[in-house]
Structure formats: structure tokens, C-alpha cells
Amino acid sequence: MGDEPNPTLGDQVVAFIEERCVYGPGSLKGQPARLNSDQKFVLYRAYEVWPLGHPRAGKRVFNRCGMSVRKGSAKTELMAWVAFCELHSEAPVRFNGFESDGTLRQGRPVADPYIPLMANTKDQVEELAYGALMVICQEGPDADLFDVGLDRIIRLGYDGEADGKAVPIAGAPNARDGARTTFQGIDEPHRLYLPNHKAAIETMIANLPKRPLEDPWMLSCTTAGQPGQNSVAEDEYFEAEAISRNEVERPAFFFFHRQASDGYDMDQFDDRVLAITEASGPDVAEWSDIEGIASQWDRPKADKTYLERVWCNRWTQMAAQAFNVRKWDALTLVGEVIPPRSRVTIGFDGARMRDATALVVVDIDTGFAQLEGLWERPEDADDDWEVDESEVTQKVAELMKRFRVERMYCDPPHWNNTVGEWSVIYPDKVEEWWTNRTRPMVNAIGAFIEAIDTGRISHNGDPDLSRHIGNAGKKLTNLLDERGERLWILGKLHPTRKFDACMAAILAWQARMDVVSKPPEKKRGGRAARIR
Incomplete structure (x- = not known):
């Protein structure tokens, strides 16, 4: 096992998304989905399983995953595409055995999926991942496999009966549904900081082991939040830092974070362009109006702290740091x-x-x-x-x-x-x-x-x-x-x-x-x- 990468269903999931998914609301609505390199990387890691010969062979390596990227990086789209795969009756999202050489067989779909998608308020859920999932299910090539409503999306079985569902929630799943969770998505967790929000997340995490045959997991997608607000996103960021310092013995949390590094002078236009470009990554930067974003700092009374947080994806604003790191x-x-x-x-x-x-x-x-x-x-x-x-x-x-x-x-x-x-x-x-x-x-x-x-x-x-x-x-x-x-x-x-x-x-x-x-x-x- 050593330094060899773990086997992953990520390549199969990536192929499925680009074959069967479309874009949600926006300029590309209904067009075939295309994943950028960061999104592909996250999916490859999220769908890793332990290799043949490991005590947990075939089980998911990470039962929690997080993606933290700057505003406008299609993170909500990614959440909806993953939820679509987890709901779909043909998606290769679960381990289905090894070949004789230790490689993975074609993955299988989830049996009787239950997928809560959580955000700050019900309206935000419907505007974000759940709303995108509705469009994907309605306008994609497999529209006949789903019964789409504002309060649930039902997967239809071969007999036309309900065979699983995705639901929008603004609190924890109820006791009955909580025990059925197979995948759960947390949209913009930097907005979840109230005690009831955090209690809901803890309840949802506690529900994950309840269906071991379906190897449940959780994905959160966010932009950096307000430092010191004690949000769910901030908790995840600090947990990831502790993992990177080897302070967690057996981490089961994968976290992808892309930001502008320290040392840019955000009062200088050219530095802002470089910082936003770095925070975007090569694929997102290619289609973004970087200079248009950078010019927002020059507006009278612009909230520069907010702009740096969302466009550079930084928890720590550079102007507030004592030293140029x-x-x-x-x-x-x-x-x-x-x-x-x-x-x-x-x-x-x-x-x-x-x-x-x-x-x-x-x-x-x-x-x-x-x-x-x-x-x-x-x-x-x-x-x-x-x-x-x-x-x-x-x-x-x-x-x-x-x-x-x-x-x-x-x-x-x-x-x-x-x-x-x-x-x-x-x-x-x-x-x-x-x-x-x-x-x-x-x-x-x-x-x-x-x-x-x-x-x-x-x-x-x-x-x-x-x-x-x-x-x-x-x-x-x-x-x-x-x-x-x-x-x-x-x-x-x-x-x-x-x-x-x-x-x-x-x-x-x-x-x-x-x-x-x-x-x-x-x-x-x-x-x-x-x-x-």
C-alpha cells in the first residue's frame, strides 16, 4: 500500500457527470456538464476506497469531504451534480468489488437513496444546490427517471414507484429520515453559525454510520466566511489545518481549499489581479473577468474586507495581518x-x-x-x-x-x-x-x-x-x-x-x-x- 494512490471510483463518476448531467440555472442552463480540474480532483479523492488487502478494503476512505473555493467557481453546480449521481439509479457511485488485479469493477448505484441538501434557510436551499438539482433532473437526458417537486425529488424505480429521494432542508432531518441518509450536502456552510445550525450538522454527521451497506458520506461546498463567527465552514477549515499538521491520528475528512497566498498589496490593482487569479485556479481564471472583479475595490465605500474574503477565498484579510508572510x-x-x-x-x-x-x-x-x-x-x-x-x-x-x-x-x-x-x-x-x-x-x-x-x-x-x-x-x-x-x-x-x-x-x-x-x-x- 505504501505511497500508492488508493483506488477510486472518481473516474467513473466524472465520466457519468459529463455524459448524463447538464448545467443548472444560469447562462449555461441545460447545456452538457463540464468539470474543471479542481472539481475532478475533488471527485477522485471523494470516491477513494481502501485497496485490496486493507482491513477496510472497498470501504470509503473519507466519509466527509469539503471544497472551499472563491465565489463564482461553480461549487453549487458541483454539489448538485454529485447529488444527481448519488440519486441516480445507474450511477457508479458505490464499491462493487475488485478485479483480480486489484482494480475496481464498475461501481453500482445507491439502493434506496435518501439525500438531504442543507443550507441556511429553505429559500437558500431551493436557490442553491437543490434548485440546480431540480433543473438537472428536469432538463437532462434522464428526466423520465425522476418526479421533481419543490419539496422533494423522487427517483422512480422500474415499476414507476418511488425508489429514493432528495429533499431540501434548513434544519436537521427528522428522526425517521435521519436514519436513512446515504449522502448529504451542506451548501455554503460559512452561513451556518447559529447554535441550531451547528446542532443540525452534528446530528447529520451522527446519522452517517446508520446505513453501512451504502457507505454514506457528506460533502460541503463553501467560500471563506467571516473570521471568528464560529461557522461550520470555519470549523472545517480549522479541522483541515489540524490534519495538515498531523494532529489527527486517523483522518476521515478530505478538504480542498484554494486561496490567494499571503503578501499581495490589495491596494494595488495589479496585485489584486494576481491574487484573484491565484485564488481562481487555471480553469476558473480562464473564463473569469479577473480585471472586472479587481476593479470592484475601487468603488467608493466598497467593503474591501468582504471582497477579499469572497474573491480571494481568504479567512485572514491581508490588510489585517501584522507581517508580510x-x-x-x-x-x-x-x-x-x-x-x-x-x-x-x-x-x-x-x-x-x-x-x-x-x-x-x-x-x-x-x-x-x-x-x-x-x-x-x-x-x-x-x-x-x-x-x-x-x-x-x-x-x-x-x-x-x-x-x-x-x-x-x-x-x-x-x-x-x-x-x-x-x-x-x-x-x-x-x-x-x-x-x-x-x-x-x-x-x-x-x-x-x-x-x-x-x-x-x-x-x-x-x-x-x-x-x-x-x-x-x-x-x-x-x-x-x-x-x-x-x-x-x-x-x-x-x-x-x-x-x-x-x-x-x-x-x-x-x-x-x-x-x-x-x-x-x-x-x-x-x-x-x-x-x-
Whole structure:
């Protein structure tokens, strides 16, 4: 099994869609369906099954899948096409055995399908995936196989009787229907954030294992939502991030997300064009009016935060980020480490219980920054979770032994006694540096930005340090710069986004700046020599 790709029914499903589906409402209504490369990729992954010889051979690899793409990428169309296949009496959407060489046989249709399609309100369901599915069933080549209504689409059996159905819902399926789910679609889950919405989704997920012979699954299609709203889409995005960090032991969730990367200046038209193009992907960009979209930023009173979210598919707006992550990434020196016995400074920041605690080391001679310790509160931690003080203290001792530490700046809140003990053990090295002092913090951030802009700082690309750099946002102060603009310090972009390692890096850099700017001390004593 190793690195070999899993067998998939995706190729069969793709072929079926392009042979039997049409476009829903819109300019292409009724025309034959054509999938773009992103949609094909999602379908290939969504219909993967475990290979021959696996304990779960033939079972679905993912029982939940998500697709997150920018506005206007035909994601609702994809949802409707998948629902059509899951409802169709001839679609090859379920495992039907292996050939002798381990390849898949032609897939089979679902027996007695029940397909709830959920959105924020009933009207939105009918306007989105369910409405598209109605058109696909009515105007496609297989219209005689369905009985289409506003409140249900029935699959007709060979005897003309009902043999399964799809329904629009704006809440959880009722208890009777919930046990019958074979596929369920969640349309625009960034709009689902109320407690009853989230309870409905949990109920729907809990229903998935109830018909194991039909291997039920769920698909959600969305655009990035409002950060901090605690929507279903935001939950899925964070879950996918945790999977990418290998924090989930046996993931059963596949998530496809395409966005504009960090570092574009959205005040510049050319940068907006590049960002939207990147977020679109090659196929969608080819038929999109990218420049027309980019020009929307220039409208008076345009909601630029909204525009960046929906057209760049970004949960984090670039204007709100403290640092240019693209510039930071460009300073990566892969594989580099600070040699032992190097002259260094250290930054320490964190909270014992709420967020994270971090140690960052900077080489004084080269400006190379290195994350040396990170203790993060797990998302599912108990209320009494706390960073192990002994681990942090042991790490500090190890750094003091490995390097020639010139100075260590520590933000003392939550660690007052510990920092005090370190200052006794390592006199003339450990110093308190309070980050709640606005003017010194503004200056320290400015020095860090200048180091990034000029390339004076570098790093090894540690993903945790880079993540914390990207998580740091701007918190405006009442102080003004020479141009009359409000100065800012660091703040959270999102309640769950930690940036303590970023703060530790700033403190380590500030310590380095203070060391290199200090004139060398004159040596005392020594032998006198006559100079001729």
C-alpha cells in the first residue's frame, strides 16, 4: 500500500457527470456538464476506497469531504451534480468489488437513496444546490427517471414507484429520515453559525454510520466566511489545518481549499489581479473577468474586507495581518541551524494556560532566527491544562549551555516567579521586557518589520514559527505616526489563532538590536606597554 494512490471510483463518476448531467440555472442552463480540474480532483479523492488487502478494503476512505473555493467557481453546480449521481439509479457511485488485479469493477448505484441538501434557510436551499438539482433532473437526458417537486425529488424505480429521494432542508432531518441518509450536502456552510445550525450538522454527521451497506458520506461546498463567527465552514477549515499538521491520528475528512497566498498589496490593482487569479485556479481564471472583479475595490465605500474574503477565498484579510508572510517565507534558509557556542539572544513569551508559550533564539552575528520551544494548548484540552514549567525551565537551561547567550528578554506576565528565578540563576542575561508598554512595543515591531523588509533576519522555515508570524494581527492604538496614522501593536486575528512564537521572535530580535548597538566594554587591567 505504501505511497500508492488508493483506488477510486472518481473516474467513473466524472465520466457519468459529463455524459448524463447538464448545467443548472444560469447562462449555461441545460447545456452538457463540464468539470474543471479542481472539481475532478475533488471527485477522485471523494470516491477513494481502501485497496485490496486493507482491513477496510472497498470501504470509503473519507466519509466527509469539503471544497472551499472563491465565489463564482461553480461549487453549487458541483454539489448538485454529485447529488444527481448519488440519486441516480445507474450511477457508479458505490464499491462493487475488485478485479483480480486489484482494480475496481464498475461501481453500482445507491439502493434506496435518501439525500438531504442543507443550507441556511429553505429559500437558500431551493436557490442553491437543490434548485440546480431540480433543473438537472428536469432538463437532462434522464428526466423520465425522476418526479421533481419543490419539496422533494423522487427517483422512480422500474415499476414507476418511488425508489429514493432528495429533499431540501434548513434544519436537521427528522428522526425517521435521519436514519436513512446515504449522502448529504451542506451548501455554503460559512452561513451556518447559529447554535441550531451547528446542532443540525452534528446530528447529520451522527446519522452517517446508520446505513453501512451504502457507505454514506457528506460533502460541503463553501467560500471563506467571516473570521471568528464560529461557522461550520470555519470549523472545517480549522479541522483541515489540524490534519495538515498531523494532529489527527486517523483522518476521515478530505478538504480542498484554494486561496490567494499571503503578501499581495490589495491596494494595488495589479496585485489584486494576481491574487484573484491565484485564488481562481487555471480553469476558473480562464473564463473569469479577473480585471472586472479587481476593479470592484475601487468603488467608493466598497467593503474591501468582504471582497477579499469572497474573491480571494481568504479567512485572514491581508490588510489585517501584522507581517508580510510572503516576505517572511522568502527569507527561509532550508536546513540551516545555529551552530553550538554561537553568540545568541533569546525571546520568551507566553501564557501558562490560555494559548501558547514559546522560546526563539537569534544568532547575533547572522540574524538567523530559530524556534527552540513551543508549548501550545490543544483545542480539546481540559480547563485545567497548563504548560509544564519544568519542561520550559529545562529547555532554558539547555539553551544556556548550548549557546553563548548574551541576553534573554522575557515578557513576565503569567511567569513572574519563574522569570525571577531564571534571572537569579543567569544574572546579567535574563531581563524582563514588558510587551504591554505601547511605545516600546511599537518600536520593537517596527524594527522587526524593517529586518524582514531588508532581509537582515532569516530562518529555517519552521512551520510553527511561520504559522505564528501569519497569525499576528494589528491592534490599533491611540498613538499617531508622523503622517497622522494610528500606530498598532500585535493582536489576535482570531480568538483561536496563537502568535506567541511571533512575539518571542520580536523579543529575541530586539535583544539582538540592543546587544549590537551597545558599545563594547573597555577591558580593565592588563599589562602596560610602552608605545614608541
